[in-house]
Amino acid sequence: MPDSYPELQLDALRELANIGSGTAATALSSMLARPVDISVPAAHALPLAEVVDAVGTADAFVSAVVLPIIGDLEAIALLLFTTEDASTLCTLLGVDVDSEVGRSALGEIGNILGTAYIGALGMMTGLSLEPRPPQTMSDMLGAIVSSVLAIGATETDVALLLDSELTVEGAECSLSFMLAPGSEGVAEILGRLGIG
C-alpha cells in the first residue's frame, strides 16, 4: 500500500510507458499509413484530488476509449481525445465519427493501441496480460478519468497514471494514452523489474 513512489520507481515506470507507447505508435502508424510521433511519457504519482487537473480540464467534453486489462495485474488503459481529434481520426480512416462505424473505428484504435502497449509491457515484465473489449464514450473528462481512477483507489490516496501523447503527423491530431494500474498492479510491475 504505497503512499508515494520514489523517483527510481517512477523512472522505471516512465521507461515502461515509453516502450509501450512506442509500440502503440507503430501500430497506429500502420493503421493510418502516416507517421505518428510520441512525446516523452509522464508518470504521475499524485494525490487522488489532483489527478484529474493534471490530465486536463474537468468539464471539457472529450471522447474516450476505455480498455480494461486483466490477467496477472488489473489496470485500465484509457485513450482520450478532443471531439475534433476523434473526428479527424475517423476521417483519416474514411468513416464518419457520428456513425456506429465511426464509434467502432475509435474502439478499434483503442484496441490496437492498448494491445500493442500491454504486449510490450508483458514482454518486459513477464506478466501475462489480456485486454477486454473496449468501450467508446463521450463525456466530461473529469467524469471519465475519476471513474477510471476510482476502480484502483481503494487502498491508497495516491493515483499512478502513465501518460503519453501520440501525434499524427500532418493531420494536427493527437491523443493521450493512459494506463492506470491498481495499486496492487504497480507493486507487481515494480517487483518484476526488481525495484519493488
Add this chain to the structure above:
Amino acid sequence: MRKLAAETVVRMGELSVSRTPGHVLAGIGLGSCIGLVFVESFEPVVGLAHIVLPHSKGISDAALGKFADRAVPALLEQMTASGAAHPNLEVVLVGGARMFSLDSDSALDIGRRNEQAAREALEHAGLPVRAAATGGNQGRTVRVYVDSGRVTVKEPGSAEAELFTSGRAGSER
C-alpha cells in the same frame, strides 16, 4: 481545494463547508463518484463531499470525503461545527453513474454501490434524502449556492438545471 473567484471546486475525496456570502461549492465532472450535498434550511451554510468509493473497510487515514461511510459523519460534523442544526439539514445526492458497461462484473458498478453506501450512512445518521440525480451513464456537475441553498446539476450537452431549492431560497434577494 482549488479556488476560483467565488467558487470552490471540491475534488476527488475532498469535502468542504461554506457560509461565505456569494460563495459556491462545485463538484465538477462526477462520474461514478457521488456529490453529497448538505443544505441548512434556515442558515446560509452548505456542504459538499466528493465521494469516490463506498466503504472504508477500516482504512482510517484516507481523505475525509473519499469513502461514503466516513464522508457522511465527517460532513455532518463540519456542518454542525459551522452552525448548522441537525434537524434542519437537507440532503441531496448527485452522481453515482455507471460510466462503463464493459462487463457484467458488479465490481465495476462503483456508482450504484456508492449511492447505496451513502444512503445507508445517511439513514444511520437520521438524515432523509430530499432530492437526487443519480444513476444513468453520464457525468454530472453539481453546484451548491450558499446564499440561496440552491443545488443545480449540469449534464453534458445541457444547461445548468435546478435540482433542489431549500425553504430559505425565496426569502433572499
